[in-house]
Amino acid sequence: MFSRVVTTALFAGCIAGLLGGLLQLYFVQPVLLHAELYESGTITHFGSDPMAHGSHGDSELDLTRDLLSLGFSMAIYVGYGLILSALMALRLESDQTVSIRQGLVWGLAGFIAVHFAPGFGLPPEVPGVASASLESRQIWWGATVLATVIALWLIAFSKAPIAFGLxxxxxxxxxxxxxPEPDMLMGPVPPEIASHFAARAFGVGMASWAVLGLFSSYFLAIHATDDVD
Amino acid sequence: MTNNTITRSSTNSSSMSRILPLIMAIMLGVSVLAVAGHAQSPTLHGAAHDTRHATGFPCH
Structure with missing residues (x-):
């Protein structure tokens, strides 16, 4: 079952990551690059005090940067794919089915758990926005994802009414x-760009997760025949 | 006590042997995400920067 899950995660994660990465480059990256011009102080909006926050390279077309983004997008979705397909396999082990249509719902639930729920408190950030310390945000992020995953699992699969309340x-x-929130709100990036970025990041994340769920259920099913253990 | 433990673990071994690979796969996934999404080495951060922002990981 381990190799079946890993194979599924590699295929589904690469497809979802590649597609999500391309959507990211087309829809999210222009907003991010625009924000970086404010972050680096190249342009400013009224009343702001640009803070030098480290530049992340040219704002023009940067092939290396874009290829790295695609590569990391695939790595991240392979990582998510390992967890998602292992949880699907857990259902299969209990003699339940995960059809491709159900896989789509699994994917959307994954988006809610790792993207939307933590994003409700920590919206996807453009570079340059003010934020609390990284460690505290990473801890809150991890705890929120874990709590949401357990909650969605209970809602989907538990029959006890008390589980729903839990x-x-x-x-x-x-x-x-x-x-965790920053002490001071002093980001140099205009709110219009920040909110546009968050909305785009959510949309691209949802599409990527839908694809991940769909292909995870598909590859788990077709690898069922060569499962020896 | 020791015998008791061994007997109990051998009766559970079939379900454990089915679930253990799945736990390993989940841990592997968490490790991949820790490196690609959360690790803060400057090189890794620079390379993964745009994707981390776009996928909602806490960054910077």
Whole structure:
């Protein structure tokens, strides 16, 4: 089952990561590059005090940068694919089915768990926005993803009514506690660009996760025949 | 006590042997994400920068 999950994750993750990476380059990257002009102080909007925050290369077409983005997009979705297909395989082990249509729902649930739920507290950030310390945000991010994954699993597969209540608590808790926030709001990037970036990142993330879920269920099914263990 | 533990673990071994590979796959996935999404070495951060921002990982 291990090799079946790994093979599924490699294929589905590469497809989802490549597609998501291309969507990212077309829809998200122009907004990000625009924001970096404000971050580096090349352009400023009214009333802001540009802070030099390290430049990330040219804002023009940068092939190496774009290829790295595609590569990392594929790596990230292979990583997500390993977890998603292992959880799907757990259902198969309990003699449940994961059809391709169900796979699509799995993918959308994955998007909610790792992108939308943490994004509710820590919206996808353009470079240059003010934010709390990285460590505290990474801890909150990880805890929120874990709580949301458990909650969605309970909602989807548990039959006990109490599980539904527990799921609601798990869904709400990270946001009632609240994400770490910066002490001062002093980002040099205009809010119009920041919100546009967040919306685009969510949209591209949702599409990538839908593809990941769809292909994970597909490859798990076709590798079922050569599963020896 | 020791015998008791061994007996119990051998009865559970079939379900454990089915679930253990899945736990390993999940841990492998978490490791991939820790490196690609969260590790803060300057080279790695620079290379993964745009994707981390776009996929909503905490960055910087």
């Amino acid at each position: 799921a609601v608590v798990l869904l709400l808790a990270p946001h009632v506690i609240g994400a």
